Amino acid sequence: MPLVPGVVSGLGVTFKEIVKTVTKGAETVQYPHEKEDPAPRARGVIALHEENCTACMLCSRECPDWCIYIEGHKELAPPRRAGGKPRQVNKLDRFDIDYGLCMYCGICVEVCPFEALFWSPEYEYSEPKIADLLHDKTRLGQWMETVPDFEPYEGGAEVKIKKVPR
Amino acid sequence: MTAISDRRQLAYIAAQAADARVNVELEAEGMTLNIGPQHPATHGTLRIVARLDGEQVIEADPVMGYMHRGYEKLAEVRTYPQVTTLINRIDWLGSFANEVPFILAAEQLMDIEAPPRARHIRTILFELARIANVTLFLGDMGVQLGAVTPIFYAFRDREHILNQIESATGGRFHPNFDRIGGVKDDLPAGWLAETKQSLGEIRKFCDQMEDLILGNEIFQARTRGIGVIPADVGLSYGLSGANIRSSGVDWDLRRDGAHPGLAYNDVEWRVWTHPDGDSFARYWVRLQEVRESCLIVEQLLDSMPSGPIMAKVPRIIKVPEGEAYVETENPLGVMGYYVVSQGGLEPFRVKIRSASFSNMSISPWLLKGTYVPDVITILASLYFILGDIDR
Numbered sequence: 318m319p320l321v322p323g324v325v326s327g328l329g330v331t332f333k334e335i336v337k338t339v340t341k342g343a344e345t346v347q348y349p350h351e352k353e354d355p356a357p358r359a360r361g362v363i364a365l366h367e368e369n370c371t372a373c374m375l376c377s378r379e380c381p382d383w384c385i386y387i388e389g390h391k392e393l394a395p396p397r398r399a400g401g402k403p404r405q406v407n408k409l410d411r412f413d414i415d416y417g418l419c420m421y422c423g424i425c426v427e428v429c430p431f432e433a434l435f436w437s438p439e440y441e442y443s444e445p446k447i448a449d450l451l452h453d454k455t456r457l458g459q460w461m462e463t464v465p466d467f468e469p470y471e472g473g474a475e476v477k478i479k480k481v482p483r
Numbered sequence: 484m485t486a487i488s489d490r491r492q493l494a495y496i497a498a499q500a501a502d503a504r505v506n507v508e509l510e511a512e513g514m515t516l517n518i519g520p521q522h523p524a525t526h527g528t529l530r531i532v533a534r535l536d537g538e539q540v541i542e543a544d545p546v547m548g549y550m551h552r553g554y555e556k557l558a559e560v561r562t563y564p565q566v567t568t569l570i571n572r573i574d575w576l577g578s579f580a581n582e583v584p585f586i587l588a589a590e591q592l593m594d595i596e597a598p599p600r601a602r603h604i605r606t607i608l609f610e611l612a613r614i615a616n617v618t619l620f621l622g623d624m625g626v627q628l629g630a631v632t633p634i635f636y637a638f639r640d641r642e643h644i645l646n647q648i649e650s651a652t653g654g655r656f657h658p659n660f661d662r663i664g665g666v667k668d669d670l671p672a673g674w675l676a677e678t679k680q681s682l683g684e685i686r687k688f689c690d691q692m693e694d695l696i697l698g699n700e701i702f703q704a705r706t707r708g709i710g711v712i713p714a715d716v717g718l719s720y721g722l723s724g725a726n727i728r729s730s731g732v733d734w735d736l737r738r739d740g741a742h743p744g745l746a747y748n749d750v751e752w753r754v755w756t757h758p759d760g761d762s763f764a765r766y767w768v769r770l771q772e773v774r775e776s777c778l779i780v781e782q783l784l785d786s787m788p789s790g791p792i793m794a795k796v797p798r799i800i801k802v803p804e805g806e807a808y809v810e811t812e813n814p815l816g817v818m819g820y821y822v823v824s825q826g827g828l829e830p831f832r833v834k835i836r837s838a839s840f841s842n843m844s845i846s847p848w849l850l851k852g853t854y855v856p857d858v859i860t861i862l863a864s865l866y867f868i869l870g871d872i873d874r
Contacts, residue, residue: 472789
């Protein structure tokens with residue numbers, strides 16, 4: 318038999334917690350009224366920087382459940398130097414991400430070779446209808462404003478900090 | 484309503500006869516009690532068909548497979564980097580731990596070794612996943628015994644660890660951070676110091692649980708000597724993890740089978756065992772393990788080497804022909820991946836040995852002869868996660 322019965326020391330724990338809650342306030346956050354800031358790396362929603370996208374389809378192919386839909390066409394752009402041949406560029410017609418299917422794995426952002434996709438920690442985009450979760454390229458482009466700058470790394474890291482195009 | 488067709492009459496007679504048969508069965512062989520598939524005490528959709536004699540269980544039969552999602556088959560049509568996204572969802576409370584053995588198996592096939600910094604980050608996240616997982620068990624066990632307070636403390640203090648996982652990986656539950664040859668990204672500035680702080684919170688939580696649950700006389704009366712698993716029986720059923728360590732078997736793959744892709748050999752810690760093998764021992768061992776995990780993470784944070792986080796890996800990952808089996812000590816027990824590759828982009832076959840499936844398979848033996856209220860505590864102390872059983 319211990320000196321203090323277990324039930325009593327257990328009640329001591331809950332009593333201390335009550336005192337803590339009364340003096341320092343509860344840990345619960347009353348969500349719609351007050352919000353916590355998610356971490357800058359948090360995978361909330363994918364933003365599209367349309368100027369960088371070349372419709373190369375890499376993200377669409379690497380997606381584990383294939384929820385990115387891309388259509389594009391080739392266009393002739395004026396030559397860079399005078400007297401040169403006109404260049405062929407890819408133009409984006411359609412870039413949709415179906416957030417009803419998305420698993421938020423971040424592979425598309427990782428494989429993008431032209432830095433056109435970015436994670437934003439924004440999370441409030443739920444819809445009453447599941448079809449509305451299909452974000453088209455204008456909606457995805459609007460998320461670009463919410464993309465935070467990349468954080469500096471911990472000491473000893475050799476990775477270079479990337480920049481977000483604005 | 485006089486004219487009832489012959490067919491209707493026959494059907495009516497057959498139904499009456501079937502009813503009568505059930506009644507006879509009830510009288511002859513005791514009552515059949517269905518626990519689940521939807522029951523607050525079964526952690527998801529597990530069904531246990533228990534035959535009762537009074538309040539004693541004569542026979543218990545777990546029915547699994549309500550949550551089967553076919554990950555082994557899905558992995559066959561996805562490339563190696565895509566598979567980690569899926570297998571995150573097997574044991575959803577300690578997601579990062581699911582990725583590790585698969586990535587290690589692929590690394591073994593490709594003959595790639597992760598750089599030391601990546602190994603450290605990987606091991607830290609592995610242990611954080613363990614803490615996040617087992618912390619919830621420590622509170623959940625109280626709920627199964629009728630004490631509601633501990634689960635609130637568990638959810639509150641787990642948040643410290645989840646926040647750290649989120650700020651490093653971007654995902655609270657599904658990090659998808661492990662890559663073949665290293666990890667996805669380096670840690671953000673200030674992460675090491677913050678993690679140390681949150682480990683302090685977890686240590687405080689462990690002390691609270693010791694006072695609140697472990698020392699409680701009612702808890703001890705309900706768990707001591709209940710659901711005893713002798714070491715030889717446990718081993719023959721393939722039990723692993725804390726379940727077998729609480730039966731006195733000193734076996735931990737982190738120490739005994741440490742994989743070169745993880746940094747467990749660089750730290751000092753000990754494996755806790757308990758001689759009793761009952762529900763109380765299983766709770767006690769897990770509580771000590773959370774503390775030991777805090778110790779491991781603390782040492783790894785202090786000795787974080789500098790350098791790259793990725794080995795040289797081709798852009799398109801093709802795994803050479805061959806097969807590999809790698810198992811690690813996951814929060815729930817030993818988890819292993821048997822990966823067969825035929826040299827393509829996708830694995831040819833992935834066999835997942837999940838800990839909970841084996842831990843669950845002892846339940847028919849264990850539940851025989853116990854009383855109905857003890858069924859819940861025994862199942863809770865075995866600690867399985869349904870996604871891990873059915874995968």
